[in-house]
Amino acid sequence: MSGDLVQILEGNTFVVSDLRGDIEASLTDPTGLFSFDTRFLSKWMLTINGQRLNALSTDDLQYFQTRFFLVPGTGTVYVDSPLSVIRQRTVGEGFHEELTILNHEDESVELEIRIDADSDFADLFEVKDALAKQGAYNRRVDDDCLVLEYRRDTFERSTWIWASRDATVDEHGLTFAASIEAHGEWKTELHVAAAIASSFESRHWSKEERRGVKPRPDMARGLDKWIERAPRLDCDDDALKSTYRRSLVDLAALRFATRSSPKHALPAAGLPWFMTIFGRDSIFTSLQALPFTPELAASTLRALGERQGTRLDDFRDEDPGRILHELRYGEMTAFEERPHSPYYGSVDATPLYVVLLDEYERWTGDTKLVRELELEARAALRWIDEFADLQGNGYIAYRRRNEETGLENQCWKDSWDSISYRNGELPGFPRATCELQGYAYDAKMRGARLARLVWHDPVFADQLEKEAAALKRRFNRDFWVEDGEYFAIALDIDGRQVDSLSSNNGHLLWSGIVDKSKAKAVAKHLVGPRLFSGWGVRTLAEGEGRYNPIGYHVGTVWPFDNSFIAWGLRRYGFKDEAARVAAGVLDAARFFDGRLPEAFGGYPRSLTKYPVQYPTACSPQAWSTGAPLLFLRTMLGLEPIGDHLIVDPALPLDVGRIELLDIPGRWGRIDAFGRGTVETSRARAKHRGAS
Amino acid sequence: MVEEEPVPTSRTAGTVKGTDADPTSEFFDGLARRGHEPLLENVSGTLRFDLTDGKHVHHWYVVVTKGDVAVSRKRAAADAVLRVDKMVFEGMTAGTVNAMAAVLRGAVVPEGSLHLVVMFQRLFPGPPTGFRSSVAADRRRKGLR
Numbered sequence: 001m002s003g004d005l006v007q008i009l010e011g012n013t014f015v016v017s018d019l020r021g022d023i024e025a026s027l028t029d030p031t032g033l034f035s036f037d038t039r040f041l042s043k044w045m046l047t048i049n050g051q052r053l054n055a056l057s058t059d060d061l062q063y064f065q066t067r068f069f070l071v072p073g074t075g076t077v078y079v080d081s082p083l084s085v086i087r088q089r090t091v092g093e094g095f096h097e098e099l100t101i102l103n104h105e106d107e108s109v110e111l112e113i114r115i116d117a118d119s120d121f122a123d124l125f126e127v128k129d130a131l132a133k134q135g136a137y138n139r140r141v142d143d144d145c146l147v148l149e150y151r152r153d154t155f156e157r158s159t160w161i162w163a164s165r166d167a168t169v170d171e172h173g174l175t176f177a178a179s180i181e182a183h184g185e186w187k188t189e190l191h192v193a194a195a196i197a198s199s200f201e202s203r204h205w206s207k208e209e210r211r212g213v214k215p216r217p218d219m220a221r222g223l224d225k226w227i228e229r230a231p232r233l234d235c236d237d238d239a240l241k242s243t244y245r246r247s248l249v250d251l252a253a254l255r256f257a258t259r260s261s262p263k264h265a266l267p268a269a270g271l272p273w274f275m276t277i278f279g280r281d282s283i284f285t286s287l288q289a290l291p292f293t294p295e296l297a298a299s300t301l302r303a304l305g306e307r308q309g310t311r312l313d314d315f316r317d318e319d320p321g322r323i324l325h326e327l328r329y330g331e332m333t334a335f336e337e338r339p340h341s342p343y344y345g346s347v348d349a350t351p352l353y354v355v356l357l358d359e360y361e362r363w364t365g366d367t368k369l370v371r372e373l374e375l376e377a378r379a380a381l382r383w384i385d386e387f388a389d390l391q392g393n394g395y396i397a398y399r400r401r402n403e404e405t406g407l408e409n410q411c412w413k414d415s416w417d418s419i420s421y422r423n424g425e426l427p428g429f430p431r432a433t434c435e436l437q438g439y440a441y442d443a444k445m446r447g448a449r450l451a452r453l454v455w456h457d458p459v460f461a462d463q464l465e466k467e468a469a470a471l472k473r474r475f476n477r478d479f480w481v482e483d484g485e486y487f488a489i490a491l492d493i494d495g496r497q498v499d500s501l502s503s504n505n506g507h508l509l510w511s512g513i514v515d516k517s518k519a520k521a522v523a524k525h526l527v528g529p530r531l532f533s534g535w536g537v538r539t540l541a542e543g544e545g546r547y548n549p550i551g552y553h554v555g556t557v558w559p560f561d562n563s564f565i566a567w568g569l570r571r572y573g574f575k576d577e578a579a580r581v582a583a584g585v586l587d588a589a590r591f592f593d594g595r596l597p598e599a600f601g602g603y604p605r606s607l608t609k610y611p612v613q614y615p616t617a618c619s620p621q622a623w624s625t626g627a628p629l630l631f632l633r634t635m636l637g638l639e640p641i642g643d644h645l646i647v648d649p650a651l652p653l654d655v656g657r658i659e660l661l662d663i664p665g666r667w668g669r670i671d672a673f674g675r676g677t678v679e680t681s682r683a684r685a686k687h688r689g690a691s
Numbered sequence: 692m693v694e695e696e697p698v699p700t701s702r703t704a705g706t707v708k709g710t711d712a713d714p715t716s717e718f719f720d721g722l723a724r725r726g727h728e729p730l731l732e733n734v735s736g737t738l739r740f741d742l743t744d745g746k747h748v749h750h751w752y753v754v755v756t757k758g759d760v761a762v763s764r765k766r767a768a769a770d771a772v773l774r775v776d777k778m779v780f781e782g783m784t785a786g787t788v789n790a791m792a793a794v795l796r797g798a799v800v801p802e803g804s805l806h807l808v809v810m811f812q813r814l815f816p817g818p819p820t821g822f823r824s825s826v827a828a829d830r831r832r833k834g835l836r
Contacts, residue, residue, distance in 0.1 A: 153796065153798075154796050154797040154798045155795075155796045155797055156797055196797075197797060259805050260805035260806045260808070260809045261805075261806055306806065306809050306810065307809060310730055310813040310814075311786075311815075311816060311817030312817045313789075313817045313818055314818075315818070316789075318817070329795055330795075333792060333795055334792055334795035334796040334797075335792070335796065336789065336792050341789055341791040341792040341795065342791070372733055375729070375730070375732050375733065
């Protein structure tokens with residue numbers, strides 16, 4: 001179904017329509033004009049002389065702009081139409097549509113052109129869960145402008161629709177009487193504005209204001225500039241080049257600015273349904289993109305720091321120092337029927353916040369921001385020990401306090417069956433998943449570095465390092481599964497190991513919490529036949545009770561997961577293994593035109609000659625978009641040391657030569673070169689033999 | 692001009708019936724007394740609160756200088772203005788009204804530096820133990836989800 005939909009967006013305003021450009025949404029149907037998590041148009045239908053139109057083609061010009069080529073008619077395959085209709089739509093503060101009708105006949109035509117419009121003002125959450133509305137609707141004509149309104153108590157949203165030329169406006173739409181001469185053309189501009197009002201003032205678009213509204217001309221230029229500022233990739237592998245470009249463009253589309261700092265865009269989680277801040281997703285994506293677009297990290301740190309938890313609030317699962325999980329703006333959030341104002345129910349975002357702050361400083365040397373966010377970083381570190389130790393054993397664990405609308409699983413594998421014992425049984429709560437302990441270790445070590453270097457607090461630094469060392473010691477004892485030689489996915493409330501083999505082991509390498517003596521066995525598992533499919537590392541190993549190659553977190557391959565696994569392998573010196581993981585996922589990207597999906601099937605590569613996409617509503621997704629960027633960093637072995645950037649490439653043989661030019665950082669701009677030497681296809685061949 | 696309409700989500704929580712205690716003054720007095728807020732260590736700017744009670748608009752000014760806080764009622768230039776019904780504001784100071792949700796509902800109208808507003812809301816307390824937000828509780832009573 002989503003294959004027949006067209007979506008364009010800017011920030012958190014987006015339009016999803018059919019191939020004709022029309023919108024005919026029911027409550028559960030995800031089409032419409034959305035802004036700030038509210039649907040402002042649920043109907044937008046073009047007819048000419050009472051007839052619907054047929055799509056000839058759709059041209060996605062930019063992520064914020066699309067063009068529909070249409071003809072009137074009955075829907076036959078071949079049409080020889082006397083008329084052509086072109087709708088060019090650009091998203092801005094609502095959207096702007098340029099409607100052009102061409103008459104191909106030798107005589108003039110008289111047409112009645114009609115736009116029907118309506119809005120149900122549904123909250124995104126209502127679209128998802130098919131919930132009924134509480135407020136009242138109103139529709140009126142205000143000075144040649146159709147105004148659709150919705151009001152519930154002090155909550156007010158309205159949609160303003162007008163045209164650049166004379167129209168007859170009624171409460172259900174706009175009608176134009178057009179006379180087009182032979183081979184002539186007729187044109188109008190349609191404007192749809194989404195307005196948010198308050199109890200104190202209604203948002204009103206005066207005639208004067210309406211005249212001034214133009215689509216933003218600088219959007220295309222902004223995208224060009226964004227691409228220009230990023231490092232340039234030159235390489236033998238055309239597919240990799242186009243994957244890289246795709247990632248940069250998608251990352252541009254995924255930029256989102258909060259209202260409190262409109263100039264600082266950060267990566268939202270996914271397009272279009274997750275165009276908002278998610279602590280975890282924004283942090284992971286910022287980490288992936290650091291060598292390419294470091295400003296995303298700065299904005300993420302600022303925005304998350306601003307909204308850091310400061311009190312205990314069970315409804316929002318908020319604690320002092322906790323970094324938010326998700327922020328929403330819709331009606332259900334406004335009336336506290338959903339806790340997203342913001343909701344704090346994730347346990348990895350808080351330690352990862354400190355990790356990002358340190359990694360950001362290592363790349364950029366921006367100690368000013370580290371000083372600015374000292375309070376927030378300290379509060380995050382304090383949260384780990386004071387609020388996250390729910391099992392009372394010194395490990396981060398999670399259990400929601402909001403039993404009604406809170407999240408049950410507060411780690412990245414957030415589906416109901418993601419954390420299981422070998423026999424497939426599920427542990428109770430609280431759950432202490434292993435990667436959380438790695439993040440906590442890393443946060444303490446990195447916090448110590450910042451304390452010594454920037455905050456000039458060596459006592460705090462010593463304390464953090466001591467705590468980190470103790471955590472590492474305990475962790476390697478308590479989580480290590482002796483008979484399997486890997487780390488258990490979690491500890492349950494009784495301190496028992498949840499003993500399945502999972503991709504989480506890769507995140508542990510990335511964090512540095514793994515004892516050197518254990519790293520080899522872990523690396524072997526990650527590229528071994530139970531976890532490595534040939535396309536990438538599975539979330540859960542083949543042979544585990546709940547393993548399912550198309551199970552969301554129990555067997556599929558996640559590009560984002562793999563990008564951090566590869567980074568982890570490099571951290572412990574397993575360069576070839578890292579290259580193998582990178583090569584698998586980047587090969588998969590070729591099958592998706594360079595746009596990696598959220599996840600794909602965990603079937604062995606020898607079985608399916610192409611990666612089987614896991615069906616999800618959201619694409620592109622930020623941390624999948626960021627994965628190729630982090631793979632590039634990892635394969636080139638880019639590591640900032642002091643004021644220098646170390647380049648130590650270990651590239652898959654198939655990739656050939658790579659040049660990454662103008663890498664920004666505290667060194668100014670630096671180029672990195674590498675040539676493929678790692679034979680990754682051998683690993684695949686070996687795997688084929690094994691399966 | 693300020694509309695004089697009842698705000699259905701406003702609550703009387705925080706007011707002590709039968710006494711003259713004014714939670715608004717108490718909140719600002721408390722701020723002034725403490726004089727320094729560690730949570731605003733990196734914040735500087737002036738906030739104006741326009742508290743409406745249907746008849747009047749009461750202005751309060753909070754000047755934050757790197758965490759140092761001074762409260763005044765004298766007219767001054769403000770970097771951010773928060774317009775809110777007095778009852779809703781009292782709910783915020785008691786932890787029974789969430790500031791961000793109230794802004795989304797249009798019950799609180801921020802203007803100017805939203806950064807300053809977001810930072811300031813750190814100072815509002817969390818909900819009292821066992822408290823469930825009014826709106827959600829109403830819906831539960833009606834058997835809605």
